[in-house]
Amino acid sequence: MAFDIAFWLLAIVSVVAALAVVTLRNIFRAALSLVLCFITVAGLYVTLSADFLAAVQILVYVGAISILLILGIMLTRDVQLGSPTNKLRFPAFLAAIVFFGTVAWAVLNTTWGISPQGPLEPTTATLAGKLFGENGYILTVEIAAVLLLAAILGAIVLVREK
């Protein structure tokens, strides 16, 4: 019962926050409501028994990506102008409707398999085994490290560019 209330509360808040991101004129407020959307998505992960993923969502998205976004907004010159509408408003709306319709159709027409096994608790130790253990995905983890290295090098190039 409490679980259902939590799910619907989180779902409604996340959808409202996501709508606020695209409808708010003030781009800074849009960024803040995106942060709210990230937080509620973390809550949805908790309701799905994905505790580590929820922590990662808070740490990376709410902690770092939002800082990146807000810094990006603070770097732009005409923050006060907000997000002015342009001629692409209607095509963008059409594309979004088509995308939403496709996704909704796919979700409604898929027969979802439900596992009889209960959720794993807590997930962190099992994830560690998968990432760093024997027969795990250690190569993928190292590739992720190379990706992060590329991101750092890209940031350096961005700063050094005169």
Place this chain on the structure above:
Amino acid sequence: MLADFGFVGLFIIVAIAFSALLIILPVVFRYLKIVPYNPNPIKNATFECGMETIGRTWVQFNFRYYFYALIFLALDVLAVFLYPWAVELRQLGTSGFLGALVFIIVIVVGYLYAWQKKVLEWK
């Protein structure tokens, strides 16, 4: 596990209720005529560290901050990968340790490069 997160949810609910109460309480008090309402320009002034703001309140940040945000993001993702390894440190043993070591070394190369190229210095 869900019960543990229930406390987090309770904390968030209390935090929201407390914040809302602080905003609503003065309005209710004024409506009930418990507090007097005599506005003047000094009372209505925006308090910002005791100083009047000069010029626009929106300033354009230095571009260099973005670099630090990107570097911080990389460090954040590094922490995300290292946390599960640290939790299962003993069970994973030497192979897990070596894997994590390679992971850290690859990323430290980026930071050493940044240090060598002097992009961490503020000119």
